[in-house]
Amino acid sequence: MTGIDSVNWKLAASGGLQKMRVQQADTVDYFLRAGDQEVYLNDLLGHYLRLEFKQNIQCVYCGRKTKTSFNQGYCYPCFQSLAQCDRCIMSPELCHFAEGTCREPEWGETHCFQEHIVYLANSSSLKVGITRHTQLPVRWIDQGAVAALPLFAVSSRKLVGLLEVMLKQWLADKTNWRKMLKHEFDEIDLQQERIRILSLCEQPLRQLQEAHPGQINVISESDVQDFRYPSISWPKKISTFNLDKQPVAEGKLLAIKGQYLIFDSGCLNLRKFTAYDVDFYTQ
Numbered sequence: 001m002t003g004i005d006s007v008n009w010k011l012a013a014s015g016g017l018q019k020m021r022v023q024q025a026d027t028v029d030y031f032l033r034a035g036d037q038e039v040y041l042n043d044l045l046g047h048y049l050r051l052e053f054k055q056n057i058q059c060v061y062c063g064r065k066t067k068t069s070f071n072q073g074y075c076y077p078c079f080q081s082l083a084q085c086d087r088c089i090m091s092p093e094l095c096h097f098a099e100g101t102c103r104e105p106e107w108g109e110t111h112c113f114q115e116h117i118v119y120l121a122n123s124s125s126l127k128v129g130i131t132r133h134t135q136l137p138v139r140w141i142d143q144g145a146v147a148a149l150p151l152f153a154v155s156s157r158k159l160v161g162l163l164e165v166m167l168k169q170w171l172a173d174k175t176n177w178r179k180m181l182k183h184e185f186d187e188i189d190l191q192q193e194r195i196r197i198l199s200l201c202e203q204p205l206r207q208l209q210e211a212h213p214g215q216i217n218v219i220s221e222s223d224v225q226d227f228r229y230p231s232i233s234w235p236k237k238i239s240t241f242n243l244d245k246q247p248v249a250e251g252k253l254l255a256i257k258g259q260y261l262i263f264d265s266g267c268l269n270l271r272k273f274t275a276y277d278v279d280f281y282t283q
Helices: 076-081 105-112 138-142 157-167 177-182 190-200 202-211
Strands: 010-023 029-034 037-040 048-057 116-122 126-132 147-154 216-218 248-257 260-263 266-269 276-282
Touching: 010 037, 010 138, 029 276, 048 260, 105 157, 116 157, 116 190, 126 157, 147 157, 147 190, 157 202, 190 202, 202 216, 248 266
Parallel strands: none
Antiparallel strands: 010 029, 010 276, 029 037, 048 248, 048 276, 116 126, 116 147, 147 216, 248 260, 260 266
């Protein structure tokens, strides 16, 4: 027997799946996390791996068992009640804290009223993105960016959302995830793009800064950060595993990028299946 049929599987981790922990290095370091166990993945390139969903999902917030995961790991009651699951998390310009209708005002004060960064990134082509300053560079790695550059520092989540909406006149805010997984990307000089975008948005930016004095600051001096991802090869065609339909994902690990394991048999987005109870096997 050859290939995957002959693998002698060894249980390496078991429990609720979490998004991979990453560390910036010459080549990004990846760690698979299941329950309270962690497995370093870079050394497993070229090895056969198997991840098996045990038909159990427990909410990442309250621990309640749920048949369906909402918003990457929450049960429906938590999805409906928690501020971190509100629509303004995905669309921060819709923040309604000032109207007194935040689901959890204390949570909002802690998470939404801190410095956020507007950035340029190249994951497949040029895009604009936003994140809390504490999430860099993890946010860029999770998106599979090959390069990124901070553009603005902003005082609150709603204001950073308004700024992003303004910039979407000239910039995309989505990644072509299939190109990202194929490691196909445009050659882009982010420093030159920064100059171009600041010129294009000069007037609306000034108006927004005048309306919110001292709360939007251009990051005038910053280096482009480049990222390399662990790989043996990149796929020519993209197919994906869905643990809800097929509870086993297995194959030879060829690369890791964003929050995806890239096998010779397909790609698995680990973040999508946060809170799924799994067994993770290695050779």
